[in-house]
Structure formats: structure tokens, C-alpha cells
Amino acid sequence: MRTKRRTTQLLAASVLGFTLLGLSGLSGTAAAADGPDDGVDVSVNIAPIVQPGELTMTVADNTGVTLSENGSTATARQFTGALPTVTVSDTRSPDQIPAGEYWAVVGQASQFVATGDASKTIGPEYLGWKPQLLTGSQTGAVAAGEPVSSVISDGTGAPNVGLQGQELLVSAANSADEIGTWQVKADLALRTQADVAAGEYHSTLTLSLFNQN
Template sequence: MRITRTTQVLAASVLGLALAGLATPALADDPGSGSGIDVSVTIEPTTTPGQISMTVADNDGVSLQENGSDATARQFVGTLPTVTVTDTRRPEDIPAGEFWAVVGQSSQFVAADDPAKTIGPEYLGWKPRLLSESTTGAVAAGEPVSSVIGDGTGAPEVGLESQELLVSTANSADEIGTSQVNADLALRTSTDVAAGEYHSTLTLSLFNQS
């Protein structure tokens, strides 16, 4: 697994100067009196290998807000910041059958006022949403999963203990470039959940496998 970031910037600027109101000098009669200078450059192919990397949009964390509670569960929702996977490798440098995946895993929610009060990661679900256009269909958002307290959508009721957010097909050379995804988060707890401010850590990992 490589989680790296490389940025290369090439910039050039041309400054034009103009002077007005000056007399124009006479030109030499002999057009051959000047001399030209040949300017050449040889640019070698880049030798910097491409790479695959993941970044998460700047954020202050996600604060889940109650919305959609009913007689069977209390529900708290939010949106995952945009996650970007960038693959700058050349197709010929990617082994056949290699693929990558971004996997999310939540820790348990722990109450700020009492560490004994917890809500397990199995109560947190998500619905990934692909934000970029996949030209070949070789990159797709992960499948939605629900809290163990079902949300009625038919999504697997397994929680967010280790689930795919974004994944390439069995051959990631089919679509290199940039892919973006986010997800709707939904924490569904029992109706008698203890009141309090809870905190959890959602870890996103990029895996490159063959």
C-alpha cells in the first residue's frame, strides 16, 4: 500500500516591454549584416515513475445530526468529505489483474463524559457516491451498508467495520487518472441509547493488490 502525493509544477512567463515616443533608428542597408543564434533543447522522457495516491478534502471532521429517527431507531446523518484517488502510472507499468480499493473502518463511538458508554461501529452505515465520471466503468463506488438496525433499504445490515468506499475492477490499467467519491453516513442506534456526546474515528486506507 502506498499513500503518497507528488506535485510537479512547470511555469513560464513572458514579459513584454514597450517604449513609446522614441525615434526609430535607421536600419542597415545590408540585410545580411545581422547574425542569428540557433537555440535548441533536448527534452528526455520523464524518468519519474507514476504512482497511486489517496487524499481527503480538508475538513474539521463530520458532525452527525439527528434526522430520520422513528419508533424503531434514532438516526444521525452526515456526509463524508470527498476522497480522491489519483493514479499517474502508465498502463504498461501496471501488472495485469492488479486492482486497488479504498476501505473504510470505524472505531466504536465513545462518550466524552463517560468512556464506559459506547456505540459499536456496527451501528454506523454509509452509502458511497461516485463523484467523478468513469469513462470505462472500471472504477465504482462501494456498496451501501446499513447499521445492524436496518434502515429499510435492503442494504446489508453489517455496519462499518471494514467496507469498500471506492474500488477499481480486476485490472486498474483500464482506467487511470483521478476518481472521486464521498458517502452519506447514517448512525442508527436503539431508541434508548444513552444521551451524550460521542466520538469515533473513521479510518480510510488505500490498498493496491494483484
């Protein structure tokens, strides 16, 4: 399983401290000879603290997704909706990314359970999606995941596996090829048997950002 890891690097700035010691015991004549040009200019250049870059994922503010019936047939019920926009940002510099490292956003849906009747359920294998990259990739190093369908085929030819650990967004084999920010969305479709039990069902779709090299 891909494991999430953030590359961290601490850059410390060293500051030199100076203590100025007063000189005593000089004669009045010598003191009078001292001029302003005898002073010593003390300077220090303090470099800014550079924060290490990181790889992060955020989901647009939302109140959840409500699926509405759309595209049902005599043999299957279908309910559709849209996933909130997901953003992945990589602010690391190339030297902070190990060679061959890549990342992926993976979606995993829980079982749908009917409100008030836990005996009525719909498995995550009935929920599919079609990801769409909203931010262009200059090198093609970042791409949307492949569409997946419910185990009840939608006729598009997408794999009939449901949302059970499927990629929403993925980078190429080397994350350093393209550093930046990307956004992705996905159309969701729950496709069940025609005789599915009536009720209000709830599921949790967990999105995880994994990092691997």
C-alpha cells in the same frame, strides 16, 4: 487482506562529458591555414527525468463530521452527515501496472465513545454509509462501493453490517483498464436503539487505499 503497494521506476539520463585538449607545436604557417570551419561542434541531448507515476488517495480538507439527528422513529434513533470528498489519482502508465492489479478504498470506523464517560459506547456496526461516485468512469472500471446499513436496519435492504472494513471506491480486476482521477463521497447514518444513552460520542473513520494483484 489487500496490501498497499506503489509501483516505482527510476529512469536515469546519461550525460556524456567532454574534455577539450589544446593542441600545441603547430608551425605558424599551419596555424595561419586553420579557419573557423575546422572547429568541431559538440552537442548533447539531455532527456528530462521522468518521475514514476503513483497511486494516491487524498481526503478533502475538513474539521471532522458532526452527525445530526434525522429520521428517528419510535424504535430507532438515527443521526446523519456527509463524508468529505475522497479523491483517488492514478498517474501510472499502463506498463507500470502489473496485469490483474486492482485497488480499493476501504473504510473502518472505531467504536464511538462518550466524552467523559468511557463506559458509554456505540459500536461501528451501528454506522452505515451510501457511497456515490462523483467522477464518471468511461469504461466502468471504477465504481463506488455498495451501501451498508447499521445492524439496526434502515429498511433500504442494504446489508446490515456497519462500517467494519467496507469498500468506498474500488477498481476492476485490472487497474490499467482506466487510469485517471476519481472522486467519491458518502452519506453517513448512525442508527441506534431508541434507548441509547445520551451523551456526546466520538469515533474515528479510517480510510485506507489498498493495492492488490
